[in-house]
Amino acid sequence: MPNKYQVIIRDILEGIENHRFKRGQKLPSIRHLSQVYKCSKDTVQKAMMELKYQHRIYAVEKSGYYILEDQDFQDNTVKLNPDDFQHLPYEDFRSCLNESLVGRENYLFNYYHQQEGLEELIDSLQRLLMDYDVYTKKDQLVITAGSQQALYILTQMDFGTKGTDILLEEPTYHRMKELVEHQGLAYQTIERTLDGIDLEQLEAIFKTGRIKCFYTIPRLHNPLGTTYHLETKKAIIRLAQRYKVYIIEDDYLADFDSSKSLPLHYLDTDNKVIYIKSFTPTLFPALRIGGVALPHKLVPAFLGYKSLIDYDTNLIMQKALSLYIDNGMFARNSRHLFQQVLDKRLHMEAALASCQLAYPYQLATDLLTIQLPHQTVTPQLKHSQLGIEIISCPSFSYLQLPYSQDFKEKLQQILTYLH
Numbered sequence: 001m002p003n004k005y006q007v008i009i010r011d012i013l014e015g016i017e018n019h020r021f022k023r024g025q026k027l028p029s030i031r032h033l034s035q036v037y038k039c040s041k042d043t044v045q046k047a048m049m050e051l052k053y054q055h056r057i058y059a060v061e062k063s064g065y066y067i068l069e070d071q072d073f074q075d076n077t078v079k080l081n082p083d084d085f086q087h088l089p090y091e092d093f094r095s096c097l098n099e100s101l102v103g104r105e106n107y108l109f110n111y112y113h114q115q116e117g118l119e120e121l122i123d124s125l126q127r128l129l130m131d132y133d134v135y136t137k138k139d140q141l142v143i144t145a146g147s148q149q150a151l152y153i154l155t156q157m158d159f160g161t162k163g164t165d166i167l168l169e170e171p172t173y174h175r176m177k178e179l180v181e182h183q184g185l186a187y188q189t190i191e192r193t194l195d196g197i198d199l200e201q202l203e204a205i206f207k208t209g210r211i212k213c214f215y216t217i218p219r220l221h222n223p224l225g226t227t228y229h230l231e232t233k234k235a236i237i238r239l240a241q242r243y244k245v246y247i248i249e250d251d252y253l254a255d256f257d258s259s260k261s262l263p264l265h266y267l268d269t270d271n272k273v274i275y276i277k278s279f280t281p282t283l284f285p286a287l288r289i290g291g292v293a294l295p296h297k298l299v300p301a302f303l304g305y306k307s308l309i310d311y312d313t314n315l316i317m318q319k320a321l322s323l324y325i326d327n328g329m330f331a332r333n334s335r336h337l338f339q340q341v342l343d344k345r346l347h348m349e350a351a352l353a354s355c356q357l358a359y360p361y362q363l364a365t366d367l368l369t370i371q372l373p374h375q376t377v378t379p380q381l382k383h384s385q386l387g388i389e390i391i392s393c394p395s396f397s398y399l400q401l402p403y404s405q406d407f408k409e410k411l412q413q414i415l416t417y418l419h
Ligand SMILES: Cc1ncc(COP(=O)(O)O)c(C=O)c1O
Pocket: 145, 146, 147, 148, 149, 173, 217, 222, 250, 252, 277, 278, 279, 280, 285, 289, 290
């Protein structure tokens, strides 16, 4: 016959399984459970510790125990109310944050600074990156205050090669362009369209010997939303190796890539790729934690620059993120967020199918990008108040329409301007 301790555990697990307990639901107090089960508070407490250890419940200081995950969430296909979504990662992260602070005074006050980042987070990151086909040794990983800090350091760094210029795709992530321009750094651009880049031109640029690094967003490019084909990625790596150019691979939206395409980092056999992972898209921008996988050779220089601008990366946030990754919350919430993006995408695809759009376009996360000849972007379209953005590049202009409930109506309006 099971003892009281086992009965409590069994009952709570059954409660989760038969949907009686929902995610985030507070469990009855220890005192109440000890009365119900006619046992000591210690026995209930022991059962709670076991459930906590199994990651079925979590503790909130001075409040009690809560269900970590309910049965509905085990089901991958569950659709969430979009309005609910943003607070899920936030709530989960908050419980990790609580866990990071409870009873850690000793640890926090006696912490010996590690420029490369908290060892636990480096462990978690190393394992996590394998899910993206990024295989690195721990001593190649550095935690930064978001991808932005990694980008800043990389723009400052001497890579030990002859090249002096940074090569950017055009268009590219606007803050990277600003970073380079505001520092007055030498840079060149290569045009990227919805069709990709001209590899012959890339080779000609690399061949000059002036490029020290090429900053690229191979998948779900910001702002175009496109992903390079595997053959293009292989060619970029071949050229980088041949002409000794470092590649900065910004994999900002890796968690939203339904095709799970291979990163440049995976294809690199000559330690030419610097891989950057951001947690902002799947968590929240205020987290300010990112991870960089560097070739061994570049680690000391990167850490040297990092120590000049930052004493340390926020320890509590690092600790909480490590917990968040290790207890499966990151994977689960990323999946749900991805599902939500897919729903928006279906909505946008249906709208596109119902109209005749004669120009090339790309859908990515929650944004439609239409590639247009410059002359089609009339002042009326530009000032149409439809919430669009126009990006002007050498060969084309790009019109971007974000997802909204009235996406279809807005798209139809845009088409009237384009005809
Ligand atoms: C391509 C790209 N890289 C990096 C970042 C910044 O990421 P983080 O918040 O990790 O600094 C962004 C933010 O929008 C981005 O679009």
